[in-house]
Amino acid sequence: MKQRTLWSAALVVGLTLTAGCGSAAGPNSQSGDSGNKLVVWDWKSGDENAARYVEKAKADFAKKHSDIEVEFVAQPFDQYYTLLGAAIQAGKGPDVILFNGGGQIRDRVDALAPLDTYIAEDKQRLAGWDAFTKDGKAYAAPVTLQGHPLYYNKALYETAGLDQDSPAKTWDDFVKDCGVITEKTGAKCLALGNKEGIGIQFFLSAFGSATLTPQEYDDWIAGKRNWSSPDVKRIFELWKQANDAGLNTDGANSTAMFNDAFAAFQSTKAANVIGLMSDVGHWKDFTEFLGSDTVGVMDAPLVNPAATPSLPYDGGIGYGVAKWTKDPEVAADLVRSLTSTDALSAFYADGGAIASDTTIDLSSGGPAVQTIVSEVKTGKPALHVALPSKTVDLMGRLSQQLLSGSITVDEVVAQLAASDKTG
Amino acid sequence: MTGRSPSPVGPASAGPTGGATITAPPRRPQPARPSPPRNRRGPGAERLAPFVLLAPAVLIIVVLRLWPLLLGVNFSFTGDGDRNGMWVGLANYLTLLDDPLFRTALRNVGLLVLLLPVAVAIPGLLATFIYLKVPGNRFYRAVYFFPAVLSPVIVGAIFNLLLAYDGPLNAALGAVGLGPVDWLGDPDVAIFAVVGVHIWATFGMALVVFLAGFSTLDPSLLDAAKVDGATLPQTIRHVIIPSLSRTIQFVFVTTMIGMLTSMFGLLFVMTGGGPEGSTYLPEYYIWVQQGQFNQPALASAASTALFLIMLVVGLAQIAVLRRAGKEE
Numbered sequence: 001m002k003q004r005t006l007w008s009a010a011l012v013v014g015l016t017l018t019a020g021c022g023s024a025a026g027p028n029s030q031s032g033d034s035g036n037k038l039v040v041w042d043w044k045s046g047d048e049n050a051a052r053y054v055e056k057a058k059a060d061f062a063k064k065h066s067d068i069e070v071e072f073v074a075q076p077f078d079q080y081y082t083l084l085g086a087a088i089q090a091g092k093g094p095d096v097i098l099f100n101g102g103g104q105i106r107d108r109v110d111a112l113a114p115l116d117t118y119i120a121e122d123k124q125r126l127a128g129w130d131a132f133t134k135d136g137k138a139y140a141a142p143v144t145l146q147g148h149p150l151y152y153n154k155a156l157y158e159t160a161g162l163d164q165d166s167p168a169k170t171w172d173d174f175v176k177d178c179g180v181i182t183e184k185t186g187a188k189c190l191a192l193g194n195k196e197g198i199g200i201q202f203f204l205s206a207f208g209s210a211t212l213t214p215q216e217y218d219d220w221i222a223g224k225r226n227w228s229s230p231d232v233k234r235i236f237e238l239w240k241q242a243n244d245a246g247l248n249t250d251g252a253n254s255t256a257m258f259n260d261a262f263a264a265f266q267s268t269k270a271a272n273v274i275g276l277m278s279d280v281g282h283w284k285d286f287t288e289f290l291g292s293d294t295v296g297v298m299d300a301p302l303v304n305p306a307a308t309p310s311l312p313y314d315g316g317i318g319y320g321v322a323k324w325t326k327d328p329e330v331a332a333d334l335v336r337s338l339t340s341t342d343a344l345s346a347f348y349a350d351g352g353a354i355a356s357d358t359t360i361d362l363s364s365g366g367p368a369v370q371t372i373v374s375e376v377k378t379g380k381p382a383l384h385v386a387l388p389s390k391t392v393d394l395m396g397r398l399s400q401q402l403l404s405g406s407i408t409v410d411e412v413v414a415q416l417a418a419s420d421k422t423g
Numbered sequence: 424m425t426g427r428s429p430s431p432v433g434p435a436s437a438g439p440t441g442g443a444t445i446t447a448p449p450r451r452p453q454p455a456r457p458s459p460p461r462n463r464r465g466p467g468a469e470r471l472a473p474f475v476l477l478a479p480a481v482l483i484i485v486v487l488r489l490w491p492l493l494l495g496v497n498f499s500f501t502g503d504g505d506r507n508g509m510w511v512g513l514a515n516y517l518t519l520l521d522d523p524l525f526r527t528a529l530r531n532v533g534l535l536v537l538l539l540p541v542a543v544a545i546p547g548l549l550a551t552f553i554y555l556k557v558p559g560n561r562f563y564r565a566v567y568f569f570p571a572v573l574s575p576v577i578v579g580a581i582f583n584l585l586l587a588y589d590g591p592l593n594a595a596l597g598a599v600g601l602g603p604v605d606w607l608g609d610p611d612v613a614i615f616a617v618v619g620v621h622i623w624a625t626f627g628m629a630l631v632v633f634l635a636g637f638s639t640l641d642p643s644l645l646d647a648a649k650v651d652g653a654t655l656p657q658t659i660r661h662v663i664i665p666s667l668s669r670t671i672q673f674v675f676v677t678t679m680i681g682m683l684t685s686m687f688g689l690l691f692v693m694t695g696g697g698p699e700g701s702t703y704l705p706e707y708y709i710w711v712q713q714g715q716f717n718q719p720a721l722a723s724a725a726s727t728a729l730f731l732i733m734l735v736v737g738l739a740q741i742a743v744l745r746r747a748g749k750e751e
Contacts, residue, residue, distance in 0.1 A: 082714030251588025254608030
């Protein structure tokens with residue numbers, strides 16, 4: 001026994017002594033790809049709804065570079081950033097990489113090539129660049145727009161005796177209407193899933209523009225966030241108030257947003273849901289269950305008279321170019337093909353995502369899409385996307401504590417302020 | 424090896440007593456045959472042979488086990504992000520100690536240790552009933568083992584449905600007048616729910632080990648207990664438990680290791696570490712830091728911490744098994 005203990009101790013000492021003699025990822029890591037092949041990593045190309053999109057993008061690229069083969073590698077989304085992290089550490093991996101906008105790409109720009117010189121022509125045609133930009137440089141081109149429209153079930157509103165075409169304009173009226181809907185139909189007001197802490201992100205961004213003044217909103221996006229502002233605090237108070245008043249579906253902290261909370265809306269167990277406008281949890285999913293005329297989109301009800309409600313949206317997903325790729329210009333050409341009008345039209349038509357291309361005709365999309373599209377021009381970037389990933393993660397846990405009543409709003413904003421400074 | 428004379432062949436060289444054995448009683452006549460190859464190559468080759476034979480295994484251990492381990496520990500002393508590759512000393516470890524999530528993960532490790540007797544007692548008790556041939560024991564044996572072949576992802580998905588706030592378990596509780604419990608959404612309850620499901624899903628394997636242990640049990644002891652009029656609890660306490668002490672110890676350590684290293688799938692599917700971070704375990708923390716926050720060096724530090732925990736558990740295992748060996 002003694003001998004074995006000694007061996008174990010020797011191993012630990014050896015490990016400790018040799019520690020810190022370098023890093024796992026050398027700064028001069030090299031690309032592992034050959035010159036006439038481009039490898040794309042994403043979590044979309046295996047999806048049936050994206051098949052035509054990929055096909056068209058490939059065809060567009062082949063017109064420019066017929067000698068270069070393009071290989072799409074669809075990774076499971078759950079493991080995507082873990083696998084990508086390993087590739088980045090190794091300095092080898094895909095040439096073109098799909099990212100979510102916001103923190104996921106901003107945390108990894110060290111591994112990416114700036115695209116500004118290659119995509120100048122697309123700047124006007126595509127929307128949603130902010131989510132892929134850091135320090136004034138664009139690191140990916142947007143494929144879809146991602147936002148948080150407040151969807152409502154017109155049929156439930158009608159059953160409750162409310163005007164289905166003119167939902168509440170203020171928060172107080174909204175809460176009042178919620179009471180009527182629950183009383184008359186038995187449905188809850190808001191379908192909420194906060195198991196992964198995503199619910200608060202949606203809530204913050206959906207109701208933020210109705211709570212913060214335009215100046216506060218712009219400052220927040222610009223990184224000048226005043227966490228001690230009464231308006232910021234008000235958003236978290238609303239979050240708690242909505243739950244305490246029974247507006248949310250039950251068991252929000254154990255309900256997954258994808259797809260359980262959306263299912264509650266689709267199955268008329270809730271009258272409203274803060275959904276998405278990319279290709280999941282969006283108008284197309286909802287209309288398949290409820291019918292095109294039943295799904296409405298409303299402005300966030302006004303909380304602060306000084307606020308101007310607007311659609312919160314950013315670039316949803318977008319393709320970037322790894323800095324280790326052999327010819328960034330060719331890889332950027334592939335990104336341009338992946339964001340060409342033809343390809344994006346197919347992505348919208350098959351998947352229902354609101355594509356980043358502002359020139360695509362969306363007139364056949366039904367009333368919900370029309371409302372969303374009409375608000376894109378006046379929309380602003382979503383509040384939660386501007387936060388560092390660590391702060392967003394902390395906000396998720398704190399929001400769960402708020403719902404369970406184990407923390408106060410003051411403590412929440414204080415902790416978020418501290419994280420936002422260091423995050 | 425140079426300067427040494429080759430070993431003489433034949434009986435003259437045999438035995439440690441040297442010349443004294445030369446005139447030893449006649450032995451079986453030695454047939455004329457060529458010397459064995461090892462002797463032709465000399466004692467050096469003989470000494471080298473074990474090392475050569477061991478070399479592949481040693482190389483595999485060193486290259487595929489110890490070297491990555493060294494790299495991981497080494498990496499834990501470097502920085503993430505802007506400080507990638509830079510020596511940061513113990514900064515990552517200090518960050519870990521300062522992180523309430525990691526502290527929760529360590530606390531949950533302590534909780535698992537406390538729950539360990541339950542995880543061992545359940546298969547032990549059920550195996551006892553099966554051994555004592557309760558009616559339908561063959562059926563139960565198959566049923567109890569069945570979850571062991573299911574993937575944690577499947578198990579997690581099934582229990583997500585059963586334990587949902589508006590799920591069947593709460594409906595059953597409601598039917599008998601008890602209020603609903605947010606099994607996976609209440610921070611005081613969720614970790615127990617996940618551990619309970621883990622025990623449910625894995626105790627079949629421990630049960631099989633127990634049944635194997637029972638097969639070595641002397642039936643005459645049970646007969647003697649019966650003749651003496653021992654009750655079932657007395658039989659379990661005074662006959663079965665002492666006879667199965669080695670098996671019980673083995674199940675203890677393997678169950679503990681399973682709890683520390685095999686709950687990721689269930690955590691991922693059932694709670695995602697929540698609510699409020701209450702169900703974090705070290706390996707889930709490592710995955711989040713590496714995969715979600717792109718902080719591989721911090722994740723390496725957490726991995727090293729988990730490795731040390733496992734080392735302690737491993738040494739405890741060796742100690743327990745050695746003690747059990749001495750008792751026999």
